[in-house]
Amino acid sequence: MENLKQVTRSNKEEKNKRKIVVLRWGHRPQRDARLTTHVALAARALGASGFLLSDTVDEKIRETVEKVTRNWGGKFFFEMGTAWKSAVRDWKAKGGIVVHLTVYGENIQTSNVLDRIKNLRKDILVIVGSQKVPKDFFSNDVSDFNVSIGSQPHSECAALAVFLDRFFEGKELVKEFKKAKIKVVPQERGKKTIVEC
Amino acid sequence: MENLKQVTRSNKEEKNKRKIVVLRWGHRPQRDARLTTHVALAARALGASGFLLSDTVDEKIRETVEKVTRNWGGKFFFEMGTAWKSAVRDWKAKGGIVVHLTVYGENIQTSNVLDRIKNLRKDILVIVGSQKVPKDFFSNDVSDFNVSIGSQPHSECAALAVFLDRFFEGKELVKEFKKAKIKVVPQERGKKTIVEC
Numbered sequence: 001m002e003n004l005k006q007v008t009r010s011n012k013e014e015k016n017k018r019k020i021v022v023l024r025w026g027h028r029p030q031r032d033a034r035l036t037t038h039v040a041l042a043a044r045a046l047g048a049s050g051f052l053l054s055d056t057v058d059e060k061i062r063e064t065v066e067k068v069t070r071n072w073g074g075k076f077f078f079e080m081g082t083a084w085k086s087a088v089r090d091w092k093a094k095g096g097i098v099v100h101l102t103v104y105g106e107n108i109q110t111s112n113v114l115d116r117i118k119n120l121r122k123d124i125l126v127i128v129g130s131q132k133v134p135k136d137f138f139s140n141d142v143s144d145f146n147v148s149i150g151s152q153p154h155s156e157c158a159a160l161a162v163f164l165d166r167f168f169e170g171k172e173l174v175k176e177f178k179k180a181k182i183k184v185v186p187q188e189r190g191k192k193t194i195v196e197c
Numbered sequence: 198m199e200n201l202k203q204v205t206r207s208n209k210e211e212k213n214k215r216k217i218v219v220l221r222w223g224h225r226p227q228r229d230a231r232l233t234t235h236v237a238l239a240a241r242a243l244g245a246s247g248f249l250l251s252d253t254v255d256e257k258i259r260e261t262v263e264k265v266t267r268n269w270g271g272k273f274f275f276e277m278g279t280a281w282k283s284a285v286r287d288w289k290a291k292g293g294i295v296v297h298l299t300v301y302g303e304n305i306q307t308s309n310v311l312d313r314i315k316n317l318r319k320d321i322l323v324i325v326g327s328q329k330v331p332k333d334f335f336s337n338d339v340s341d342f343n344v345s346i347g348s349q350p351h352s353e354c355a356a357l358a359v360f361l362d363r364f365f366e367g368k369e370l371v372k373e374f375k376k377a378k379i380k381v382v383p384q385e386r387g388k389k390t391i392v393e394c
Binding site: 038153166 | 228229231232235236238239241242243265269300301302303304305306307308335336337340342343345346347348349350351352353354355356357358359362363367369370371374380381383384385386387388389390
């Protein structure tokens with residue numbers, strides 16, 4: 001599997017392909033197990049290159065995500081345990097920017113924040129937190145942009161999904177996941193999959 | 198609070214305002230507590246009129262969602278315990294249609310399924326399931342449309358968010374939530390809220 005550093009390096013080589021990596025902060029093993037798994041799988045399915053579970057480890061989530069990637073194809077790295085501060089510092093040192101998704105940020109619908117982010121044409125680390133994130137996340141040192149998906153409390157999983165869908169303008173939903181063992185064939189009714197073992 | 202029947206009735210009076218209600222099937226209390234709460238809050242924040250936790254009850258989720266609605270305003274009903282079959286039957290009897298979000302359905306990006314749904318100009322019950330849903334969900338008797346948010350496994354919370362954002366074309370993110378006690382003032386940095394007690 002690739003890791004955070006490799007993704008950042010390869011971005012330098014392929015300047016036109018902007019990549020998004022999702023950093024999940026504040027995961028509480030057990031309580032957040034299913035939610036964080038969903039955030040990681042949504043990141044993968046909706047076009048992100050990788051997922052960093054910061055400041056903690058959770059082997060079960062790693063196993064689930066890596067199993068999905070093995071079976072359903074594509075490249076997607078899963079990293080965990082790195083301190084958020086050093087992940088942000090490394091990301092910025094390599095020229096990437098940081099977008100913090102928060103209900104308090106600029107509204108993605110009513111402001112031009114998404115255009116400003118896109119115009120920079122840089123790789124993006126998207127930080128999604130849980131209920132109470134460190135105040136630092138809002139500061140210049142950490143976030144280049146604070147973005148809200150509406151001004152109502154809801155879900156980091158939902159917020160990430162809308163952000164990625166808008167950022168990639170739907171192209172993420174037609175992306176081919178290479179070396180997939182399982183493929184779904186979209187249908188009006190029923191389930192159709194192609195399985196290669 | 199309003200309930201499912203009241204929403205359906207009021208739709209008849211306001212024909213131009215199509216409403217969406219989310220039916221969550223397969224909730225397992227404890228294990229899914231946080232995830233289902235996020236699905237319900239995403240439904241509310243992203244423009245749905247109400248949420249039905251079918252076939253089971255979970256008082257904690259109801260309390261959380263109703264507390265958010267009391268504090269953050271707007272109308273949003275939360276109902277639970279109704280059997281999915283009778284909810285679907287009642288919904289259809291009143292002229293509504295059913296959209297089942299599933300990885301196996303027509304891809305929202307590559308097909309014209311969203312246009313076909315919108316063109317009907319009817320109220321929509323969106324069914325989101327969990328890992329293994331009854332086969333019936335795919336049948337004519339239940340779903341008018343089976344819609345996939347990409348053909349990769351991810352999250353009902355993420356899928357619902359993308360569906361609602363695309364259905365309402367972003368208008369849901371500028372909607373005013375009336376009688377709110379708490380309002381966020383979007384900002385580039387920091388947190389700003391207006392609280393009325």
